[in-house]
Amino acid sequence: MHAHNLILTGFRATGKTSVGRLTAARLQWAFLDTDDLLRQRLGAPIAEIVARSGWPFFREAERQLLRELAAMRHTVLATGGGAIEHLQEWRELRRGALVVWLDADAATIRQRLQDDPDSGHQRPSLTGQAVADEIEQLLERRRPLYAAGSDVRLVTANKTPAQLAEDIVQALCK
Structure with a gap:
């Protein structure tokens, strides 16, 4: 595939930012993280x-940010876990891009969130439940979107x- 962009999608704590930075360096492409861009644009942490x-x-x-990023070239983009839910913008964003879904099971995600000291202020609850308690519910809702909106699925546990x-x-x- 001769893509002009690479988009990483997946749930929280699946490695989109760390994997994206390494991949961008290997490709000598720019790296952008939508959560970082939104924090800068809105002047505060997401929580x-x-x-x-x-x-x-x-x-x-x-x-709005996803709409703007559809024009990027030679960029690795790490998206927020919920960005896949913006179906129209996602279709525009993935034109000419390879979309990689970084997947992990709920136990792996829960452990990574517990191991990350910054997790609390970077990753607020989406449902009002404790973050660790909402993982299964959100994964169930988003997995079909990740599957339909991606070209490649990589399981991140043990890698x-x-x-x-x-x-x-x-x-x-390829």
Whole structure:
């Protein structure tokens, strides 16, 4: 596949940012993270934005950003876990791109969230439940979207970010 962009999708804590940075370096492409871009644009951590303005406000800002990013070239883009739910924008974004779904089971995600000291302020609850308690419910809702909106699925459990980056470069070169 001769894609001009690479988009990483998947649930929280599946490695989109760390794998994306390594892959971009290997490809000598730019790297962007939609959550970082939204934090810069909105001037606060995501948890603070959501607490202040709510999820609908955040999702609308995310939708607008995805529209803008559809014009990027030679970029590795790590998207927020919920970006896949913006179906129209996702279709535009993935034109000419290889979309890689980084997948992990709920237990792996829960462990990674527990091991990440920054997780609490970077990854607020989406449902009002404790973050660890909402994983299965959200995975059930999003897995069909990730499957339909991706070209390649990589299971991230028991693989290092470097191994995953190598798998992605290989997929991109096919």
